[in-house]
Amino acid sequence: MSSTSPQTLVEQLRWRYATKKFDPAKTIHPALWAALEESLVLSPSSYGLQPWKFMVITDPGLKARLKAVSWNQPQVEDCSHHVVFLAKKTFGVADIDRFLERMAEVRGVSVDSLKMYRGYMVGDLVEGPRAAMVREWAVRQVYLALGVFLSATAMVGVDTCPLEGIDSAQYDAILGLEGTDWTAVVACPAGYRSESDKYATLPKVRYKAEELIERR
């Protein structure tokens, strides 16, 4: 196994910060970007259902339009790849069956053999206690994927700046998502910090470990 050392893990997570200013001249190498896209694909989710999509924006015109509905934050234009995280707005039996068909295909089993698993998921997300909050359930999964992406980028030395303050309805309009089952939840420009970004060297503000972590 080729795992990373705990030192590298902590160093890279300390190195990460919410980049305020990207160097617009620097782009992420395609091979490196392919690995980061794979980290998105590999992100875990509830039951493995992946109620998400990821839009990767590199077109300058489209970036400019999205910047205008992202509080004009320059990172949207200056980054290398702007990732928009979409959540599924509805989630029903058809979505579960689509997933089970994929599972049967990947694992070489019959869909019928997955009946019990299907029952759990339908009982929870479609007919059960979480049916009423299934849209928020999908958003939570998207945030989990964002967490994976923020770590993955940090590990390979790519800068990011998660943007919650996007105008979701405007994003949907610009990206052609209106009338679809998908909505933009959060965005994350990725690229390389500008040498002049003074935020890069500010000490990270975290509560003391003893205030955040309790051991029992």
Next chain:
Amino acid sequence: MSSTSPQTLVEQLRWRYATKKFDPAKTIHPALWAALEESLVLSPSSYGLQPWKFMVITDPGLKARLKAVSWNQPQVEDCSHHVVFLAKKTFGVADIDRFLERMAEVRGVSVDSLKMYRGYMVGDLVEGPRAAMVREWAVRQVYLALGVFLSATAMVGVDTCPLEGIDSAQYDAILGLEGTDWTAVVACPAGYRSESDKYATLPKVRYKAEELIERR
């Protein structure tokens, strides 16, 4: 910089899976665990506000009680460290001021110099559009931290199994959180997979990249 290679990143994320059976004889070395706790502390959050706490359970009696309210999933008992992710149930001006005091302390600036930042946060989370959903806002941040933790553990070769299906009210009762501002949202046992966990070798089920990622 000592970043990880894209190959290692992808290999470790592929190596990760939702561990069904931990080896109860294997514990995470204290130095390695310290790095993983630091990954929790370093997790990004909205405005940096960290509306979370992390409870790390290693006491066998407590693990057994929590297992009983986690659908009896054996991972809760057999893991090395069981992490319970707590979200803050309310979030107001006092929480924002507590954070700004910490920021002033860490960065050696006056709280007064952070007035504009304070205004943004209060305007958004206390008096603004997100005030009505501030509890869910906190939960989303917790899911982001869970995503960071799942990647961090995978990078250093530690196994996990995120558990959404916990009885939150029962967790709160057992952990003494009733009547506090904190509630258990999700849990994640961490440790080492048992050699007999047949799930470890099952192919990972993900939609095709072209179904999940759209490039513009």
